[in-house]
Amino acid sequence: MDQDIEPIVIAVTGLNAIDSPGPGVAVIRALRDGLPKNIRIIGLAYETLEPGIYLHDVVDKTYQIPYPSAGSDALLARLKYIHQQEKINVIIPNFDAELHNFIKVSPALKALGIQTFLPTQQQLDARDKINLFQFTAMHGLMAPMDKIIYSADELYGCAEIMGYPLVVKGKFYDAIIANTFEQAQKAFFKLTAKWGFPIIVQQFIAGTEINIAVLGDGKGNATSIIPMRKLYITDKGKAWAGITLEDESLINIATTFVKATKWKGGCELEIMRTADGRAFFMEINPRFPAWIYLTAGAGQNQPAALVKMAMGEAIQPYTDYAVGKMFIRYAWDHITDVTEFQQISGLGEL
Amino acid sequence: MRLKKNIATSESGFIFHPGTGDSFSANPIGADILLQLKEGVAPSDIKKTILDKYDVTANMVEKDWDDFSAQLREANLLEL
Amino acid sequence: MTKLPYERPQILKMNAGLMNKYGTRTEYEPVKHIDGIPVKTLIAKYGSPVFVISERTMRSTYRSIQRSFATRYPKVQMAWSYKTNYINAVCNVYHQEGSWGEVVSGFEYRKALGNGVPGNKIIFNGPEKTTAELELAINNDSLIHIDHFDEMYQLIDISDRMNKKPRVAIRVNMDTGIYPIWDRFGFNYENGTAWSALTKIVESGKLNLVGLHCHIGTYMMVTTAYSIAASKLCDLAWNCKTQLNTTIQYLDMGGGLPTANDLRGAYLPAKDTIPSVDEFAEAIxxxxxxxxxxxEDLPLLILETGRAMIDDAGFLLGSVLANKRLSDGRRATIMDFGVNILFTSFWYEHKISPAQDFTQHTEECVLYGPLCMNIDVVRSAITLPLLNRGDQVVVHRVGAYNMTQWMQFIQMRPNVVMIDESGESHLIRATETMEYIEIPERMPEHLKTVKL
Structure with missing residues (x-):
């Protein structure tokens, strides 16, 4: 039956299924489970060794696209070329750094007949780590207190309000936990030397880390919410294994988040739950997490639902999911030939 | 100047060095030179063909030839 | 038989990430013309390098910025920021469009007068104003923007002596959420210094307080900073009215609007991240x-937009002097223009387009200028097609700050050309000559002869 209708063509980024994986391959597996068998998957890759490029039963064809730093014009020009070859129906971007550009070109894509299902730039900015505290406070949610500082003297004031330990964070990366003023000062100088100003000082929250995969319909409803706890993490802090949880309070804060933001598309809420049951938002990732295939396993296939909504189908919010479903991440060595590597490197297509 | 025997070149400009595992890509004129080197054509003849075929001065060909040889040597593609 | 265009032979190692030819900021199209005139013609006529300014772009940019503000606010006045580009022909394009003059030194002040700007339409900013310059400005009824208390007392003394009441404003610095705060200029808002200065000015009875000025930074990326600044100036204006019985006639919001030039180290291109002039205008x-x-009490809104007014209208045309390979294998290309005339390359990654056709083959290279000085690096890494000696390039968005901050160092400064709206080119500043450079030099008698 499926073969009679035009295949849906879906382009997906984030094919770097390596030790710190991008979500692309997991998204594609979910799409292949949840959509008609004849869908065609177009990989969009930045680097030539992204494993998904070479997995031909996962990705039908891959094209290289410009790095986000090349700008939205370059991205649009490349997507137009790919669209001429492939007649794309839906694009699912999966990297934080590329979202700015994809949001910017989405009206132009729509005019070409390519659908996306993305948050707005305002939604993207509101959940940025710089604005997170203010943002959550506005909606009756909680995030660790933070303060942006430019001088080590300001650490005194932070300690008075937040108490020790403090988390001292660099402008772009790195975080150091400080238990005393001396440690905080040392961290301040170390991080400013490395990343420059400003420094973000954050209240330390002790607790259990919980991640929630959420799909919002853009009108304030959560189509799907799946909470998961990491059972074991790698030395890079990435999930090695995880398990779905049943907890009404987690569903409630995710519902509140989606209602408050009218979030459109997938996202991952990183929550720290304290021993006394309070839930702090640590970070909000504006795209599907790498463990998104677990949502398909648990009965709420978020990527498939996203594609259907992007194509205009009304999807009833999911209510049930399997609790106690686990994922265990594994690696395998895929074998290919140097000619494939040369082809994607030299011609930008494979 | 001789290309190492086991170097694999293709007309589309891909080069594979089985000894190091490195891959390279050449622009059309670079690929053309490599194919000729592989066939054993003498550098002086290759340069003459370039001068006949392209809009370029002898000095520039000479300078770019030296730079290209340096690139090939750097890439470990030449017989020492 | 016509020969094929030549490109130098090249091989590139295929790495996991470095090879993405769709990924680097390669410019896709050659730029062969500026306002209809071929780059080749311009270089043949005026030499290489040469600055080219598009009068058409200047005027259309002026009108579009003016429109952004005037459609949102009833009383708007532009003041051309002389330091951005004070070549007289450039200034006069803006004066013809209706801009007043905004100057920050006696030198610039005299330039504005020389260009025919009436004294009462010159805004005199900056931390250095000599007694003679202040006297000139007072006699011309110019708007004097006071930068510090020493200047305020100096001005009170001069006014007293001249028995004239000059029109003044103070420059205010403030926290708008932008770091660093430009607190070296003017009087601080938050700690009350600005209010104290306003009180003293009014109480002196010698100065006519008419305006408030701020200039919160340069290349500002967030519009909210301007909302905060405008709101703080409004607070001061309101207090002047209610507590000092003085009506503030204008708010001068300064400049600082960004252009689409990419700042060094920025991840996303500026074109995608900077707010539009409309958004800034809306905020203010x-x-x-x-x-x-x-x-009826709404103050006049003055803007000293310089960079955003002229940057896009300026181009630098140049030529490749040489290609070489550095010891670590990187390619280097030496251009005939360097940091001496392209001062903004210290903080921008300027967009550079080849001026002739090229293939899709590219190479990452370092772009050096012609100076025999290690600092002369125009771009530390840029992906360009395989350029040959003599090939020409166009550097974009160089209209602001280059033709004022350029250095006569090692080389003479080149011709500056303006293309008028009908497509005619005019020399507006000629290449410096040996004679010109040596006019101010003096030779002591005992050094006049040299025998080697």
Whole structure:
């Protein structure tokens, strides 16, 4: 039956299924489970060794696209070329750094007949780590207190309000936990030397880390919410294994988040739950997490639902999911030939 | 100047060095030179063909030839 | 038989990430013309390198910025920021469009007068104003923007002596959420210094307080900073009215609007991240309009937009002097223009387009200028097609700050050309000559002869 209708063509980024994986391959597996068998998957890759490029039963064809730093014009020009070859129906971007550009070109894509299902730039900015505290406070949610500082003297004031330990964070990366003023000062100088100003000082929250995969319909409803706890993490802090949880309070804060933001598309809420049951938002990732295939396993296939909504189908919010479903991440060595590597490197297509 | 025997070149400009595992890509004129080197054509003849075929001065060909040889040597593609 | 265009032979190692030819900021199209004139013709006529300014772009940019503000606020006045580009022909394009002059030194002040700007339409900013310059400005009824208390007392003394009451404003610095705060200029808002200066000015009875000025930074990326700044100036204006019985006639919001030039180290291109002039205008205009002034008391809004007014209209045309390979294998290309005339390359990654056709083959290279000085690096890494000696390039968005901050160092400064709206080119500043450079030099008698 499926073969009679035009295949849906879906382009997906984030094919770097390596030790710190991008979500692309997991998204594609979910799409292949949840959509008609004849869908065609177009990989969009930045680097030539992204494993998904070479997995031909996962990705039908891959094209290289410009790095986000090349700008939205370059991205649009490349997507137009790919669209001429492939007649794309839906694009699912999966990297934080590329979202700015994809949001910017989405009206132009729509005019070409390519659908996306993305948050707005305002939604993207509101959940940025710089604005997170203010943002959550506005909606009756909680995030660790933070303060942006430019001088080590300001650490005194932070300690008075937040108490020790403090988390001292660099402008772009790195975080150091400080238990005393001396440690905080040392961290301040170390991080400013490395990343420059400003420094973000954050209240330390002790607790259990919980991640929630959420799909919002853009009108304030959560189509799907799946909470998961990491059972074991790698030395890079990435999930090695995880398990779905049943907890009404987690569903409630995710519902509140989606209602408050009218979030459109997938996202991952990183929550720290304290021993006394309070839930702090640590970070909000504006795209599907790498463990998104677990949502398909648990009965709420978020990527498939996203594609259907992007194509205009009304999807009833999911209510049930399997609790106690686990994922265990594994690696395998895929074998290919140097000619494939040369082809994607030299011609930008494979 | 001789290309190492086991170097694999293709007309589309891909080069594979089985000894190091490195891959390279050449622009059309670079690929053309490599194919000729592989066939054993003498550098002086290759340069003459370039001068006949392209809009370029002898000095520039000479300078770019030296730079290209340096690139090939750097890439470990030449017989020492 | 016509020969094929030549490109130097090249091989590139295929790495996991470095090879993405769709990924680097390669410019896709050659730029062969500026306002209809071929780059080749311009270089043949005026030499290489040469700055080219598009009068058409200047005027259309002026009108579009003016429109952004004037459609949102009833009383708007532009003042051309001389330091951005004070070649007289450039200034006069803006003066013809209606701009006043905004100057920051006696030198610039005299330039504005020389260009025919009436004294009462010159805004005199900056931390250095000599007694003679202040006297000139007072006699011309110019708007003097006071930068510090020493200047305020100096001005009170001069006014007293001249028995004239000059029109003044103070420059205010403030926290707008932008770091660093430009607190070296003017009087601080938060710690009360600005209010104290305003009080002293009014109480002196010698100065006519008419305006408030701020200039919160340069290349500002967030519009909210301007809302905050406008709201703080409104606070001061309101207090001047209610507590000092003085009506503030204008708010000068300064400049600082960004252009689409990419700052060094920025991840996303500026074109995708900077707010539009409309958004800045909306932030400023809506703040002042909603503050609560009576319609007849609404202050004049003055803008000293320099960079955003001229940057896009300026191009630098240059030529490849040489290609070489550095010891670590990187390619280097030496251009005939360097940091001496392209001063902004210290903080921008300028877009550079080849001026002739090229293939899709590219190489990452370092772009050096012609100076025999290690600092002369125009771009530390840029992906360009395989350029040959003599090939020409166009550097974009160089209209602001280059033709004022350029150095006569090692080389003479080149011709500057303006293309008028009908497509005719005019020399507006000629290449410096040996004679010109040596005019101010003097030779002591005992050094006049040299025998080697």
């Amino acid at each position: 205009a809506s703040t002042i309009l909603n503050y609560g002034f009576k319609t």
